[in-house]
Amino acid sequence: MDLYKIGIKLFVTNPQAVRLRDFIPVFHGWIQQQKIAGHQLIDVHDYSHVHNGPGILLVAHEGNFSMDQEGGRLGLFYYRKRPLEGGFEANLKSVTQTALQACTLLESEPKLDGLKFNTKEILVLTNDRLLAPNDAGARTKLEPVIARTLGKTALAPQSADPRERLAFMVTRS
């Protein structure tokens, strides 16, 4: 099976404009209306007490959405948990589209007061140490596909620590 456990994080440009817990009622509202296509949205979890953690988590069967604070930067992090049909490139496209859809929805939330995402800087993360360990081999294999799919101007591998997940910061023009 091709790699489908992919995570995409888009960063909030104006984090001072929102309070983390403001996302709780918003995500509950999304569940009421099942706002994300192709996803069974299930529940909301408050991890605001955890330092640089998943913040507020919207659990779906297919994958989770969180207003994530990893690395001290607030952003929408979507990671796929259930299999997708395609190869890595198609899967990456699909996951990115879902993440972008979630960001667009959040930006249009009246309760979130002008929240904005930076779509020029995207964190791509593979969440599967078996199929994509954080090593040179996997990096070389995935880099061109990510570049092609997301249209980069720069692509920076993140931590070289082999324990960490393989991740790239993609900067787009």
Place this chain on the structure above:
Amino acid sequence: MTWKEKLAEKLPRTLADEIDVYETQLELRKLGKIDEKLFAETRLRRGAYGQRYDNGQRYDGVKTQRLQFPATTLTKGPDTMWDAPGMQRIKIPFGGLTPSQLETLADCAEEYSDSILHVTTRQDFQLHFVHIEDTPSLMRRLAASGITTREACGNSVRNVTACPLAGVCRTEAFDVTPYAKATAFFLLGHPDTQDFGRKFKVAFSGCEHEACGLVNMHDLGALAMTRDGKRGFRLYIGGGLGPVPYQAKVFADFVPEEELLPTAQAVSRVFARLGEKQNRARARIKFLVAKLGVEEFKRLVDEERKILPPDPRWTAFIPEAHGFKETALKSPSSLNGQAKPEGYKAWAETNVYQQLQPGYAVVTISLPIGDLTSSQARHLADFARKYCGENIRTTVEQNLVFRWVAEKDLPELYRELKTIGLGEFGAGTILDVVACPGTDTCKLGIASSRGLARELRKRLADQYFTMDAAVRGLRIKLSGCFNSCGQHHLADIGFYGNSRTLGNRKVPHFQVLLGGKWLDNAGSYGLAIGSVPSRNVPVVVERITKRFVKERRGDESFQDFIARIGKAESRKMLEDLMEVPAYEKDAAFYSDWGDPREFTMGDMGMGECAGEVVSRIDFDLQAAERLCFEAQLKLEAKDLAGADALAYKSMLQAAQGLVKELWYDVPNDSEVIVKEFRARLFEPKLFWDRFAGGKFAQDFFRRHENPPSRYDHDEVHRLIEESQLFIEAAHACADKLREQKAAQLSQVLK
């Protein structure tokens, strides 16, 4: 490549085989070739648990939604959808953990869960939102690092717990670590532990007066002792929290170390043979011990012990246990007046414990409500390698400890912990609020224990430095329901979730329990004072603690203070906080902490008789609650007969109130009330808890049919607890009756 192939060489054969078998069963279930009940017990025995909403339904604040999972008919247990996210419990015997195990846990949390590792009150880890099909790989990865999930749930021997200070404690008789480990692995998968009617919990403690091991609240508790220079244990049997807490009884004053495992085995055999199997609610060993009496139970165990075929494992571990010594990473050293970072003093006061071994300390890493991220876990693994080596443990207060930290490293370790947000002070204080998962993920949760814990932690942290020292030392523990996973009975101030109906809306509440004793290995349990709306709990805590500070006499403990002012006065102090404002006045009371959904059943709606109408049944149940409370007062005054009578009367009153809903003219005759209650409410399963079944009604029937001829304090105490739960169940039943009525009415109006 799969994890199975990748780890083939690394997995111990037996563990690999077990997981292969489990994976095959999972595949068979997918093909419909294994019954769902059988598969449910299979996965539970491997720690794969259900989670809230796994029946495929969730109230979204407006309506109850049917969750559309891809596998529409496949289930992983009765009423449990295959695709619904589940919880994986991971056993950590005596809480002992190495840095590489912590890293494996971190990886699994990221890839299968939500990047959160949750430490439980049994020193386990839990991962949430795990798909059942990911569990075999998850288990293999854990097994490759020496961790098993076997028998983490189900009717089995659960994680064997022990003091996190074992081996480094200044007051222990000896290090219980190797004994806890030997017991855990001896009983794991043992043929004599496979046929229990319910779970079985074992704990070890190194000394009598500290809390760490909590042996008094365990099915089997072992307290280290030496006699004539020989090691052994005082064994306790039949303790437990749960809906009705039982203090364990002393089973044997001194069991020599070589008899520890055979005795545990003989106890297991007797429990498996004679323990209740049909009625889950009475299947814990505490009920068997109470039924037989501890002497008779012991006689049966002794008989069984005599016929056990000898097993070399009973004593094989003993030489190793005597030689057991953890390796410190660094030489002992002292602080020697070195510069301390800001905040260090407050942290060191609460989170550092001077070991028995000079020059070393135990550092408690406070985890907010037991949570840490995968990233924090990896950093902690690095810090452990730098400061304490393999010596990490989880605690039953949902924290982690680093043992064998050289004292001179303390400031640097503190600095590093702060960089990852884990330099919080307050371990073992009022800030260290313990909470079970509650409505966040637990199927049985009634109220949001974690939401409330978050709120309390925040408020208390703001006040910490202006608080009286006596208040700082109090413990708060929360459970989302009466099942006590948050160990609320043992807290100075404990709470468990319940709900009340006002008009036709439900309001999340917490029952307040005061004066439980954490020390002396869970020395005594708190008694219920009354139920308050969840929104008022922070004010409850503030009011109680203020009063304690104001009226405390000298060094009086909180337990003594509560005993002195008495339960009536305690209740009086909180009475106004038991009131719920009208919805129109303050709608916040009608939702739970951190959850904007209205705390109500979606299909109840607003009826014609909406408004502030209090129905007759509510008055009856209120009267029953009052009687139950008065029973507690009698017990406090040592009037056992009076307490027993009132507790029984409270159940009778609640039962009568319910029967009246169906037969208004039910007479004040206890025989008739019981008969009618049985026929109209119990047998049609209207008075029926989804999980506890008919237990609460059976408690009532038992007391009705067998009034005591002599009174025993523990028995009466238990009856009061039972009556409390009976009244809780009566509230739930009243709601059901209301729903029935509303449905009938709407049919008529159609």
